[in-house]
Amino acid sequence: MAKTYDYDLFVIGAGSGGVRASRVAAAHGARVAIAEEYRVGGTCVIRGCVPKKLLVFGAHFAEDLMDARRFGWKIGTCKFDWPTLRDNVLAEVERLEGIYQDILDRHEVETFAQRATVTGANEVTLADGTKVSAATILIATGAHPAIPDVPGAGHGITSNEVFHLESMPKRVMIAGGGYIANEFAGIFHQFSCHVTIVNRGDIILRHYDEQVRDRLLQISLTKGIEFKFNAPFETIEKGKGGKLTVKLAGQDPIGTDLLLWAVGRDPNTAGLGLDKVGVELGKNKAVLVDEDNQSSVPSIYAIGDVTDRVQLTPVAIREGQAFADTLFGGKPTRVDYANIPHAVFSHPPIASVGLTEGEAREKLGGYKTFTSDFRPMKNVLAGRNERSLYKLIVEEGTDRVVGLHMIGPDAPEILQAAAIAVKAGLTKAQFDDTIALHPTMAEELVLMR
Template sequence: MSEAAWDYDLFVIGAGSGGVRASRIAAAHGARVAVAEEFRVGGTCVIRGCVPKKLLVYGSHFAEELQDAANYGWTVEKMTFDWAKLRDAVLRDVDRLNAAYTSTLESNKVERFLERATVVGPNTVRLASGREITAKYILIATGAWPVRPSFPGAEHAITSNEVFHLETLPKRVVIAGAGYIALEFAGIFNALGCHVTVVNRSETLLRGYDAALRDRLLQITMARSIEYKFNCPFERVEKREDGSLAIHLGGQTQALEADVLLVATGRRPKTDGLGLEDVGVELGEKGEVLVDATGRTNVPSIYAVGDVTDRVQLTPIAIREGQAFADRVFGGKDTRISYDCIPSAVFSQPPLAAVGLTEGEARNRYGSVKVYTSDFRPMKNIFGHRPERGLYKMVVDAASDRVLGIHMIGPEAPEILQAAAIAVKAGLTKAAFDDTVALHPSMAEELVLLK
């Protein structure tokens, strides 16, 4: 079929971070592009994920900072908190970002279809309205969706999709899961004065992060009155007439009482009902779209980027994959994505951040490693009467002195880690850090003073 015979050069299903970037860059290369989105433009990160969640983190921090203000000489009277005011401010910003992403597509002349689209052929999609559209290439960028555990009464739980719309601030919150989403919301609700209980089916939180950071976070959050119940599977949830919940756990004789049960037990690629299997696209065990290094599926005209591939579920990765796809297919650039040394953060309270290998991973891979640490009380906490201590950890290859990983927990750890990640990605040595003059007084200086 000739180029002109296709309705579009590219049809994108999903207008999240990866889909919008791919659409914009492809259009800039001269492609005729259309995108279908069944909900709102912007995707998980903008609409119901990292951006509104980070705003809630900022809002919750004031509870602690206003208390500390008195120790710095400030008098703060009649301190009150209005959940609805914070919630609505966050949702207004989501509206702003939705409009900004929409404007980006419009200014790049990308046609938008605000309805569901499914794949009905290697080069054909069908809109919910029934219209069929052809394209030389189809890009799947539908992201991921919260996993809902299966147990009696699970319908009474909410996910991270609904938590931003709570009518009132709950007094008692039970959170299922111990990953980054669970612990970020645990910190938010705890800071806002809710009683928080984290329930996990295993005994490990934040799997994949360095053990020393995980242990430190557990100690600090328990001291902040967050309760944990490990190795506790959910048996059933009962909803009472007053709307409260009785949550029954395996191995526990007494039910947990809660006003809200938030399940944060992972996210699954959102491929259900897309029709991919019907046209021969191979999917993995979790429904993820299987792709090669260029993002192409086993059907040559169909590609996928972002969380739907379940390679790395991070917004910056989806954006890079979307750009690389568009540059490669429409711009003639053989752009490839590097998946090593990806920095990550958990906006818990306190936050932690990491890049590179954990100590355990480094020992398994390199054998002999050196570990340097700084266990210190951040100056910010001194007037707060909090005994919480920050922990910075550097893992170094003993043979080459190359820094293999940096792991941090403490105030502003993610902001500091971003710059340090450049050094790890560049393969710098511990000596390079040692040769750098400390910026004093700061928490970041601990990175060049590690012993």
């Protein structure tokens, strides 16, 4: 007789990937349960991209209100109130959490609001001691902000705590050069904080096109954001009133009111029991999986940031969908990781898809670049000198557009549609054949010669 289990699928982690996998598997007829020790919705919804984007919207009003005067609006003295924005953002997060829980409930996915660990190839143990069995176990526990091993590092905070600050600091130091560091730098700067970005390397946004990331650096410096490169942390000390003194290698001590660690994210596998049941872990203790998200233990799978492949919410969702369709829907599906769009919601934002110029130089026999360096209409009338930059990378011989990189207002909104063209392998000639939509910033994509 075939062995029976309590569930066909048990998911650990109710973030975007875990919720998608659960509800799709349930829709295919599987008996599904999910465990979440914190809040349904995961990093993106609760303490990541969604609340951060709401802060980005709030921060943009600083410049928008200033620019409005040039457009005829009589605006008096404006004052920013952090608690109002903070509380409204947290209320929206709570609303979204309810929607995610409702999705699980409507698909009859049983939810356990407690920690779960893997205690066998087909067994999960809940924090209250309850043991349940499942034919398949899916690990979707995501990742957490990394904190370096530096004396006094605990005096800093991570992106998890930013959304709960009691008050807005006057001085903010941000450790890191990636997208999280640059996004929060723009947010805090617009909220009238003095911002210093400290990077142990010599460049920001390492995986983005050089011209675009250099443009962001130039604009950020012009705005007054300070950068310190090749500056490893040595110590952090806390003084009277909670003020911090930071010692960087080869530099005088620096005072700050807030230190934000944004130096990367590590997979959440500690204490899950995976190593005890034979699940192979790799770099940063990430779960190693094959193209079908299967680990070294046949009954255990993993998706999303816990696998440390591509740490993006839409990728986790795609992996969850592919997992459920493959195992429970009779539709074998694998995620295509080529030409994934990326965005940095900095001030101004960056958007990118495909090969950078550096990657094209290494991978292609020949390539051409086309750029448009322009001042948006709104900036012209507002008296703002900030310029946008759009860049196309085109493969010689095929004329295919293999990379598209942008920095400027609404760049991520524009790129989402343009990424379809890059994914489809459209040529530069096809871009050129498209009539421009005037007057828009997006028309620059079809006017480069």
